Amino acid sequence: MLWKGEILLQVGARALAILSALTETPGRLVGKRELLERVWPDGRVDDANLKVQISTLRKALRGCEGLIRSESSLGYRFLGETVSSDPYLDTQRRCFLAPRLLTEPIGRDDVIADIASLLKESRLVTVLGPGGIGKTTVALAIVHRLADTFADETCFVDLGRIARDDQVCEALACALDLPVGEAPALEQIQFALQGRRLLLVLDSCEHVIDAVALLVEQVLTFSNEVMILVTSRESLRVGAEFVWHLEPLEVPPPGLVDPAASAARYPAVQLFMRTAADVSDDFAFDDDIAPAIVEVCRRLDGIPRAIEMTASMVGTLDIGEIRRSLDQRLSLLESDRPVGNLLRHSLLSTLHWRCDLLPFNERTVLRRLALLTGAFTLDAAVAVAADDVTDASVVREAVVALANKSFLIVNHQISPPEYRLFETVRAYAASPREEEENAAERRDRC
Ligand SMILES: Nc1ncnc2c1ncn2[C@@H]1O[C@H](COP(=O)(O)OP(=O)(O)OP(=O)(O)O)[C@@H](O)[C@H]1O
Ligand SMILES: [Mg+2]
Structure with missing residues (x-):
């Protein structure tokens, strides 16, 4: 936070939000109620909390504490002069650096444009697909080519760098440059995101999917203008999510003449x-x-x-x-x-790692579907994979779950939708290792 005379303040998100409210119109009396509503929108605080934050701010102002004047019991007034470019917003509206796009994406122009339009409408889009299909590449292209047409700033968080659910909030707080450890990360994020038209990219979420789902729902609730682009091998399964199944790059059909x-x-x-x-x-x-x-x-x-x-x-x-x-x-x-x-x-x-994480039913159904070489409907899957232990409803649920985890490609353009195993997944599911699992499963049943 800077104002004329340039002092650099290090304070938590709440104190910063109060200072922001006061400095928006220097000299104006900002009532306690207004401050409380703005800084604690859930309403679960009293005047004491406000006093604590004001006192923190005054301490941080080191010798200039008189800049914030209390007006008996009514509220507070900022007596300094702010510089015209509104440096608070300048500090906040930085673009949080996303990695550079190392190569020009091929064959994705339409997808990139369509996902960017969707983000404006639905605010939460998950780019879903198996490893290496190009999810991060598409997300980065959106950030670098189009984000400035619909967002003031972007924040890119590579969740591939963390291992556990409990690190998700902290990773986002770090990406937003918030002082980690001073207050619970989620609260800081809440304040930091208020009123900002920001594109938040959460990259590589599959291994911490539950924590990301929770965080995303909270961010969408407490901010009106933040848009979230997720890349993951598994969908979030939250209400507001639009899932974009990223297709492989198009390959030529058989029988090319020239x-x-x-x-x-x-x-x-x-x-x-x-x-x-x-x-x-x-x-x-x-x-x-x-x-x-x-x-x-x-x-x-x-x-x-x-x-x-x-x-x-x-x-x-x-x-x-x-x-x-x-x-x-x-x-x-x-x-x-x-x-x-x-x-x-x-x-x-x-593939080993992903298959080992599958629940028993899904893994069983996947092995059985490996017999199908082309596209198939849910009914065809049932015909191949159901038996007296794994009944039709279990097979149907497993097929949908496998599609949500990027083991299957779904074609929703036709009715009923058709599914197809990725060739590498099919080959793996039919491999000797998986055959042995099959045999073991049959032995267990006898
Ligand atoms: N459309 C494309 N044109 C050219 N190269 C691409 C394209 N999409 C992806 N690539 C290349 O393929 C590789 C994998 O892409 P990317 O990292 O985006 O996949 P991903 O789906 O995010 O994988 P993961 O699930 O492992 O994170 C990268 O080296 C990238 O440069
Ligand atoms: Mg990726």
């Missing part, structure tokens, strides 16, 4: 080409190589991270070899060759 020219129009192939060209000066995209690359992009489900990783190996490995490995389902992922290592560590370990 392979190189036609394939190069599809974003998944464009990403492969761009990455391969970055790592290999010799890389040339022609009709000979195009069908193999299309096949690889398809096998990788159009997932950008998997495509980038595979394409970055083009310098050292023949594309035909990569494709042959992918043909044997997870053989590339489980291979001991150098080409497999990166992918194995990222995709396979992620």
Whole structure:
């Protein structure tokens, strides 16, 4: 907080809110009731709380305490002069730095524009999808390209850096530059966000999803203008949430006539080409190589991270070899060759971890759905996955839950909606490890 004479104050969110109210119109008597309502909107305080905060402020003013004058029992007046640019707002309306976009997103222009419009309407949008599909990339593109058209400022919080639910509020308080530890983080956040048209991005929420859901509901309740963009592999399941299922990058359909020219129009192939060209000066995209690359992009489900990783190996490995490995389902992922290592560590370990966290019913249904190669309806899922122990309703619930956790792609454009397993998930669910689980489950039942 600065005013003429420039003193830097370090005070909690409540004291800051009081000072802000007083300095909005220097010299005006601000009544106690007005201050109480503004600073404690839930009304659960008395005059004593106000006195404590005023006393804190005066102490912090060090020698200039006379700037805040009490008016008998009516209220308080600020006697100083504030500078015209309203430095309080300047301090508050800083843009909290989001990471730079390292590469230009391919094939997402419409999605980026649509999500930005949605945020203006519904204030809470979750970009949902499996690891590496491009959620953070889309969120960052919104922040850097469009946020200033609908928000005064942005705050980006990378929750991938924390491990536990109880660290969520503190992470947000830190991102907002609030003094952590002085008051409960949530209260500070509440005051800091009042009246601000801010885009809050909560990135990588899946591992602390319950705490984020709680925080998001509170922030939406106590602020009217904050918009929240969440990226997660699992939805929040709160009332106000609009879930945006982020689709993989589009891959070409089978049977291309003019392979190189036609394939190069599809974003998944464009990403492969761009990455391969970055790592290999010799890389040339022609009709000979195009069908193999299309096949690889398809096998990788159009997932950008998997495509980038595979394409970055083009310098050292023949594309035909990569494709042959992918043909044997997870053989590339489980291979001991150098080409497999990166992918194995990222995709396979992620799949192990995610499947291990699934409740028993969902994991059972997922294994059974691995028999279905194409798209399927809920009825088809029931036909394949239900039995006398796992009945139809359990299967239906499990399919919806698996979609909400990004194991399945849902196509809501058609009725009834169709579901499809990501190819990597399907291959994993049908792998020997999961087969053993199946066998163990059957043995347990006998
Ligand atoms: N549309 C795109 N065009 C080009 N590259 C992309 C695109 N989307 C994602 N990528 C690249 O793919 C990689 C993974 O993207 P990103 O980190 O956004 O995925 P994510 O869904 O947030 O993953 P996670 O769930 O692990 O956080 C990044 O290296 C990113 O640069
Ligand atoms: Mg991410």
